[in-house]
Amino acid sequence: MNVLPDTSVVVDGRVSERVADEFAGATVLIPEAVVAELEAQANRGEESGWDGLSELQRLADLADEDAIELEYVGERPDTDAVGAAKEGEIDALIRELAAEHDATFVTSDAVQSEVAQAKGLSVEYIAPKTDEADEIGRLGIEDYFDEQTMSVHLRAGAKPMAKKGDIGEMEYKPIGNEVMDDETVKEYANEILESAKRSNEGFVELSERGMDIVQFRDYRIAIAQPPFADAWEITAVRPIVKTSIEDYEFADELQDRLLDHQRGVLVSGAPGAGKSTFAQAVGEFLADSGFAVKTMEKPRDLQVGPEITQYTELGGEMAKTADSLLMVRPDYTIYDEVRKTDDFEVFADMRLAGVGMIGVVHATRAIDALQRLVGRVELGMIPQVVDTVVYIEAGQIAKVYDVSTQVKVPEGLMEEDLARPVIQIKDFETGKPEYEIYTFNRQVVTVPLTEGEQEESGMSKLARQEIEREIQSVARGPVDVNVEGQNRATVYVSEDDISYVIGKGGGRIDDIENRLGIDIDVRTHAEKPDSMNTGSSAEQPRGAVVTPEITKRHIVIPTEGHAGETVEVQADGEYLFTATVGRGGDIQVSRGSAIAEELERAIDRERAITVTGA
Structure with missing residues (x-):
């Protein structure tokens, strides 16, 4: 009797299990294609590859005991064929070998079984060992969590650490006395990856050399390893509270605002403030109110109900995800998180296409979330893209802004012929304007209207x-x-x-x-x-001192760590202008402009040119 197994049944170890009875005395034919696929998986650090190689060793031991005859057949496929394994190239090679050797084809792959039978092969289908989600219990890493734990951090060579406490009041502290070794962290990592692959309660969100990101049940888990990291490390995060929109201040007013028509909303706050928790509460409220709601996430970790479909990057680009969503036509989309220029552009494109958008943005002040749009979206379009800013602090709504445009004379100016489009940012509760954004002498300026902030800027x-x-x-x-x-x-x-x-x-x-x-x-x-106060002589420079380069057409001001941010440029501590740093990390000022002339005068006088976050 000739028996030829495919990769799936070798990985599960099902061939050696049947040698005692069903396959006793059989000739087991192992395709070289199976060996190549297992080797490739093992080299990528996948547990399935190591499991399969262990099964091959067990079969070799059984052959030494004369329980079976073991032969390796076929040719080793090239790298391209192994890389196309998921597209069926390896499966096709294995089926051809089964037909060539008149062997019983053994598989745990339902699709492979059906195709082989359709090709007229003798097939024995063996159900996979762990195909049902309920066979996967708790992950080992879950033992480090309790009700107060938001995240667990395991690193080889260090004690296990965790963030514990309430939202906005987290403390990062040790949760064990034993230093973890490489093997222990690797065991946890392999268990997490294999569980995510086998269970319909989990999936591998990203898998690159040195980094895997897994979503398993309520846990978002990042696994880093050399060479990407200097040591094996696992970071597991889970939400510690689940809220509804009624739990927040201004709940009734915000509900009416969101239901009135599709809105553009930025949910802002510092890391760990509870932005995503609020965003998912808004998403579930909208879904319960009869709106079609989708999400755009990388990774997909919002804890939303089954009626909300969660999308990630399509082909590595959120722009492609947006194109697909525009075909689906959701009423609202939650974009978690909006960080890079490309994210803001996708957010704006979808909003201008008529889709209600909820964007989650990191910001230390409510106004900072809106300023991150400056330079990325045409100034006059900002209120059409974002009309509401919600700032979250310690799990609660600390500030809500209403964003609109008026044609008026900016606050503090008097002449009627200075009227221009002005973006007004009003406190949602009182209706009182707190900021104005407009173009003044070719600059985009954000002017605070409250007395406390006016004194400084x-x-x-x-x-x-x-x-x-x-x-x-x-x-x-x-x-x-x-x-x-x-x-x-x-x-x-x-x-x-x-x-x-x-x-x-x-x-x-x-x-x-x-x-x-x-x-x-x-x-x-x-x-x-x-x-x-006589200007530069009375002020001290602040921020990073830089050395501008004067070219034929521009004055180039280098910055470090400010790409895409809004910054202030100063001379000896005296304000010169505000600018948005380009992607390359430089500010370019066209020579001949009033700003360039003043900057050149400051350089000629050897004043210290500094750049600081606005």
Whole structure:
């Protein structure tokens, strides 16, 4: 009797089990294609490969005992064929060998069994050992969790650690005294991977050389190993609370707002604040209210009900996932997490296509979430993309903003001809405006309207640097500015510059006042009060000091660690301008612009140019 097993039945160890009775004295033919596939799996660190190689060793031992005859048949497939194993190339080679040797084809693969029978082969189908989810019990790593544990961190060469506590009040601390070794961490990792592959309660979200991400039941598990990491490490995270939208402040108002029509919502907060927990509560509320809800996640770890389909990257790109979802036409999509420029662009495209969007964004302040759109989405489109910002802190809603556009004179300016589109950010509870975003002298500025923040970075600061820029463009000597209110300022220049700044009949200063909407009084430095803050001499630089490069067309300001962020550029601590750093990590200012001229003057005077987060 000739018996030819395929890879699935060798991995399960089912051939050696049957030697005592059914296959006693049989000739077991092992295809070289099976050996190649098992070897490839073992080299990738997959437990199935090692299991299969162990079964081959057991069969060799049985052959030595004359319980069976063992032969290896066929040719070893090339690398391309092994790589295409999932597409059926290896299966086809094995079936051909079974037919060639007139052997009983043994498999635990239902599809392979059906195809082989259709080809006229003699087939013995053996059900897999563990094909049902209920055969997989608790993972070993679950023993490290209790009711207060949000995440467990196991690393070879270190004690097991965990984050414990309530949302927003987590403490990272040891949960064992024994230092973990490589073998123990590897055992946990192999158990997690195999359980995810065999169970319909889990799946492998990502598998790259050195990193696997698994979702198993409520656990999101990241497994890192050399060479990607310097040691074996497992990080397992699970939600410690599940909420409904009624558990949050402003629940009734937010429900009415979401049900009124599709919205663009950013859910923001610091890591671990409870953003995803709130987002899934919103998703389940919308699904219960009759909306079609989907998610876009990588990894898929939101704990939502079965009525909400969870999508991940399609072909490695969320843009392709978005294209597919636009064919499905959901009412709302939860995008967890929106981080990179590509994510914001996909979020904006779907929102502008009419899909309600809930985006989860890391931010340390509510306004920061909205500012991350600046430079990534055309300014005038921002309120159409995002009309609501929810800021989560310690598991609760700390702030809700309503975002809208008005054509008006920005707060603090007076002249009617300075009216422009202004994005207003209002407190959802009081309806009081707290920020305005608009274009001022070719810059996108975010101006806080609350008194506490205005003192440091509001309209007075903006007005000061804009007035200084305008006056410096016509003055030859130093310029100092004292902003005395929202619409009044005093400028101090050298006595020789008075006539240049005022102009014939006051025409030049009138033009500057009209452009800025501010009344300006021009005086000499001798009239300056001794107590006045005189700009760069009274301020200290903050942030990282950089060395700009002046090219033929641009001034290039290097930054480090700020790619895609909004930053402030200063000279000796004095504000120059705000900019969004490009993907390459540089800011490019076109020469000939007012900003470039002021920057060049600062460089010529050897003032310290610094870059700091806005």
